[in-house]
Amino acid sequence: MAQRVFIKVVGFSDEERHALNTVFRLSEQCLTMYQLWTPVAPEPPRVALLDGQSWEARVEAESPLHRDLRLLWVGANPPATIWRAFPRPLPWPDVIEALDQMFAPEAGIDVDLAQGPDSVMSQKQALIISANRDQRLYLRARLALARLTLADEAETGAQALELARGKKYDLALVDCSLPDIDAWALLRQLRQGPHAIVHVAMTQAERSVPERLRAWLGGADALLENPPHPGRLDAWLSRIELGPAS
Known part of the structure; x- marks a missing residue:
């Protein structure tokens, strides 16, 4: 299940504090969310980061x-x-890794998205973009567990753009290791145009803080592992606002 961990921060320069606040914002995409502790926080801190x-x-x-x-x-x-x-200088990836070792959910824990056959998720359209067939099958299976069965697949960026021009998708999952196009350029195109896809998650083997920041600045909802951790993928799906079917 998702959890919030409050961190007491003592010291650090304005620049380091800015980087720290960015890291906290990026953690909102994950099952374990880190937040700066203040005296008015609803619970005590569990970690102290000391300069x-x-x-x-x-x-x-x-x-x-x-x-x-x-x-x-x-x-x-x-x-x-x-x-x-x-x-x-402060190695943010190492700090986040240390925090995740303490607080990240076990790999077998999933968010329950089963909402019955009439779930709004069952009416949404998804686009899965990956050159790896096993990856596409895995993502399709995870979406099906969330009652999202209307999913198209694309092996290349060109195929994805062709599909997106002809159909309005509610969400897309994009593998960053596409053979024919830079995935970040594809992200921008998917988020633009008359059939813009509102919710896009990227999957990448390297999920360092700079890469998470790049995803955030590029307009991605989330940067997930490759293949995505089931719990983190389900958590992203659960945060997608459920509106009327397109």
């Missing part, structure tokens, strides 16, 4: 009030109470 260049960080690390917190230290000379330490 080793800040004097407050060492005070926080040594405070007995934080015995139940996982402490992440950025910089040299971490105290003994630290769970994980990271060097500068």
